Amino acid sequence: MTFRSARDAAVPAHLASADQLSRLGFDDRWDHAFHEASTIHLPDAPAFPARVVRTDRGACDTLSAAGPVRATWGADVVAAVASDPLAVPSTGDWVRVQAWPDGNHTVEAVLPRRTAVVRAQVGGTSSGQVLATNVDVVAVVEGLYPDPDLGRIERLMALAWESGAQPRLVLTKGDLGHDAAELAAEIGGQVAAGCPVDVTIAHEGEGLDALREVLADRATLALLGASGVGKSTLLNALLGREAMRTQALGAVHKGRHTTVTRELHLAPGGGAVIDTPGLRSVGLQGGEGLAEVFADIDGLALDCRFSDCAHDREPGCAVQAAIDAGELPERRLASWRKLQREAAYQARRVDARLRAAELAVWKQRTLDNRRAAKSGRQKR
Ligand SMILES: Nc1nc2c(ncn2[C@@H]2O[C@H](COP(=O)(O)OP(=O)(O)OP(=O)(O)O)[C@@H](O)[C@H]2O)c(=O)[nH]1
Ligand SMILES: [Mg+2]
Structure with a gap:
């Protein structure tokens, strides 16, 4: 063009x-x-x-x-x-x-934005960086093979939720293993509960139907993920042409950063796809996205004996009980802690008073909603 x-x-x-x-x-x-x-x-x-x-x-x-x-x-x-x-x-x-x-x-x-994907600058002093705006659907893209990074998916899913767009998980390279469907179900259930999950094999055009449907509605789809996971390959497959250069076929090198600009592409039947460079560091602006991504932990926490339970060694901790019972992976609690800490730090840094107050209100609201939903369920 x-x-x-x-x-x-x-x-x-x-x-x-x-x-x-x-x-x-x-x-x-x-x-x-x-x-x-x-x-x-x-x-x-x-x-x-x-x-x-x-x-x-x-x-x-x-x-x-x-x-x-x-x-x-x-x-x-x-x-x-x-x-x-x-x-x-x-x-x-x-x-x-x-x-x-x-x-x-x-x-x-x-014109006033409907949604915005904004990452906080990790350790930086600036107010953050706008990655894409007016996005309807954020696809968090991760390679199913050789080693999907669950923590990275959780972080990007939180960013996606915070944007106001509809998040979904796209697991690429479904052709590189034998248990793709099973693995995708396990990953999706753990880190993207409630969101659609696609397993794609871009060069064979497999797993793209749902994404094509998104575009057919003239929606805007943004692709977020680390370098080398196959974002540009996916973009080219959706557009039916070589719109963006991709890494050499079969390359598994990480951090090569083939795509260096954020770019919007008009799909042939309407709708737009925003390709982004591989994300190295993604800071979260607030805690709203985390409440969505870690709804399971927040839900379990309602059953803890102490309302301020830190899920460490407190007696009557429902989160630790779920880990002991094999219902919650320990990795997930560690990831939740790490991201909560980061979000809290960010909240203090950006605007100590305002952001912390916002976070508290949001957490309380989420907690109240969950309590109400739970007591509703128990009454039934
Ligand atoms: N086997 C297989 N390889 C894939 C698939 N999708 C992408 N790849 C390969 O993965 C490598 C990286 O793909 P890119 O599309 O360049 O990755 P990217 O996410 O755009 O990377 P950056 O631009 O650096 O952020 C390329 O060698 C692709 O051919 C897939 O479904 N199956
Ligand atoms: Mg690329």
């Missing part, structure tokens, strides 16, 4: 196909948001909606009704980013683009 330079206004963007926008996920709500964001109307400078495909410093490639358009940040965007780094136009954003008489294009506003 070639992007028109900022100076090339060969196609009047505002006159072109509305279907292109709708295939990208543009709907009445976005249309409304676009008009809300249109504060100035210049007769010689038409504005139009576009979706951000990829960004680099101070500029981005977008897809509009007329096709690809490259635009630089307008003054309002520069000002917004100065006060909130997360406001930077990001892959997946719907933006208002202004076409200027000299052929340049600028991004004048980022």
